[in-house]
Amino acid sequence: MERFFLDVAHLLAGGLVLTSFMLLYQTRMSSLLVVFALQAFVLTLAVGWQAHVQHAPHLYITAAIALILKAIIIPYALSRVVVRLGIHRSIETVGGISLTMLAGMGCVALSMVVMMKAMAAADPLTREDLAFALSVVLLGMLIMVTRRNAVSQIVGFMSVENGLILAAAGAKGMPLVVEISVAFSVLVAFIVIGVFLFRIRERFDSVELQVLDDYRGERR
């Protein structure tokens, strides 16, 4: 039975990495947001499963936050913003998709190797769970680096955060998991809803970071 619990946890963490890869190659903004909602949903399942396995009811709160805020509200809000700004048809990526995918694979391999080294003494399942979490973090950063559009960078940032929450929920007995996820959500909510988009919308009529740079008077 123990073995089954761990296998499911493993499966869900692997699913998160898979959705991260899907995020990497999305070329359209609306589909990017849909895939992100899917990732948040998988995260909900993973955290909820951990709550069930570890008998840690407080993790259900984290799962609920992931479901409501990240799988529903934020993707919905972002897609409205995207439609209103008229940028829902395409996103540009920096570098080719195949190159990005290769880099993503490199990131996953790297996190596997690092975790093998760093946690040689731990049991293999925990180790691989952490390796998955680190991969999600690295892939999220890769998304942020390879995109120019502010909305897709926010998606990348939230993906990084998903990886961190996965790691925190997977580590048994880690304190303040709920608080961390709440704090992150508040941060993201602020970035998304508050200052970021409205300011850029008002001032530049665009969410291109290029424009921000132009405003600062710099060259790329």
Next chain:
Amino acid sequence: MAVSATLAAIAVLLGTATLAIAAHRRPSATALIYGICLAVSLLLLALAGTSLLGRQPAQHLTLPIGLPWLGARFRIDALTAFFQIVINLGAAAASLYALGYGRHEEAPGRVLPFYPVFLAGMNLVLVADDAFTFLVAWEFMSLSSWALVLAHHHDRENARAGYIYILMASFGTFALLLAFGLLAGPSGQYAFGDIRGMTHAGWLEGLVLVLALVGAGSKAGLVPLHVWLPLAHPAAPSHVSALMSGVMTKVAIYGFIRIVFDLLGPPSWWWSLPVLGLASSTAVLGVLYALMQRDLKRLLAYSTVENVGIVFIGLGLALAFMANNMAGPAALAFTAALFHAFNHSLFKSLMFFGAGAVLTATGARDIEKLGGLILRMPQTAFVFLGGVLAISALPPLNGFVSEWLMFQAVLLSPDLPQWGLKLSVPAVGAMLALAAALSAACFVRAFGIAFLGRPRTPEAAKAAEVDTASRASMFVLLALCLIAGVLPGLLIDAIAPTVAGQIGQSMPAQSTIPGWSIVPIAESRSSYNGLLVFIFITVSTLVAIQFIHRFASDALRRAPAWDCGFPNSDPATQYTADSFAQPVRRVFGENVLMARDTVDMPPPGDPRPARLTVTVRDPIWEVAYAPLSSFISYAAEQLNHLQFLTIRRYLSLVFAALIILLLGGAIWS
């Protein structure tokens, strides 16, 4: 008991600082603040004196502040007590002097609050018994003295001095931080008591020694880390200059002794080589620089560099003897070093006070603008002359005794087993002798140009004697110099517990020897009787004066044709400071100091004056510091581009850094 009383006194000093902030605008504030500082310094002096002379065992106290698992630990042992005496004696003298001198301060609000803090910081360094407290107190001392250096910050030179000082001070603290980190080991035992109990690997001990030399040496002014010292010490008000030069350098020496002699464990013989090498070059270079200076206070600061070198020679010799289990000679060398540190604090404070008095009376620090002050400021001239005799190591004053002891230790070097030491210690002795001789030349020049002859400027001609408090302070110091020189046995016996605490043995008791002589090793080898020398010099001088007055003055004189070498009454015909220094500059300066004389002689018929220009540069600055400084500017210029990247590039940098670190973690096993 003694520890808590000391800490209470330090707290009073800190309270005085806040009082000074509140009250510095009132005219009575100067007297009030310096009065409190004087009283507290005397109290601390008395406390330290009772614990050293009473041979009390080390006392501890732990306060629940600082690092939570460590607390702030304090301890007073014989080493601390000795340096407390040095520091609070200097502090008391400076406070007394400042009762008069401080009245001339144009910006008391910039000096009064920091002065007590500076005293508190120095005392706190001495009583600290864990690395954290030590470093905090050390930095406290550095920052408060930096604030005092910048008291007159409108002067561009002073601002530059402050800048270089804060850089070097941070660098020194950084080195000490690393040294303590290595000493504390992987388990992080920062209490000195724990460090003493540990043993360290050989290479680690060597590294700590180097870091201690860099950290404490940069504060004490060891060449090549001395560059800030001649800029910063003269920039402060004179009583603070005296404290920084005479006293703060002793705190640095204390730090070196605490780390290397106390915490690091039994020495290896090769430790003494870097110490002796640096110390002897410091001694010679310091006095050579001093000889080239025209600014009286800067000259004194360079002479501090020299004296710090002499103290470190003693410490290096002590290390060499200790490593070879020669406790007697080690005790002799260590005693000589401590004795010289004590002496230097006395006569260097005295001379800075004298320079301050001259500055008050004439407004000039350049000795080329002085002259003839012996007639206008006879008492200051008298005490300054006493200081000159002491610092030039002439009997019967105290400078002679400590340098004589140092030479006695050098003469024992043939007994050392290592050839490296057998050959290098006599060379160090030669350097020491050279430094002593050059120092005498340097101070003959300083005294002769400033106080003798005729005034070179109207300001010097109008100079008048300074106030009573300043003079009293100088006379007290001169009296102490004389006592320490005439009765050195008392002092040697007083510091015996300090020496025994670090070396394991002290010099033989001197007070039991009849006739107030001192015998460092054995009667057959050497002995010195300061009292006898003093009486002999006094009596022979008086007899000579009587003789001259009786027979010479009454003799018939004819007016000479050439007017005693002064046919022209213009003061510019006198010897100048530069002309006095010229022989030494020619011999040493051209190679060591890159000194160059340029003569600009107009052709016949051209009415413009001929010019002789002397340039003296600091090769260490040009070789080590200037390239470093230009490299840092260049690197900063290049890195400046990093401030103007796009957001995505910044993210890429973060990502790349993370990937590289993870790769490192993956590859490194």
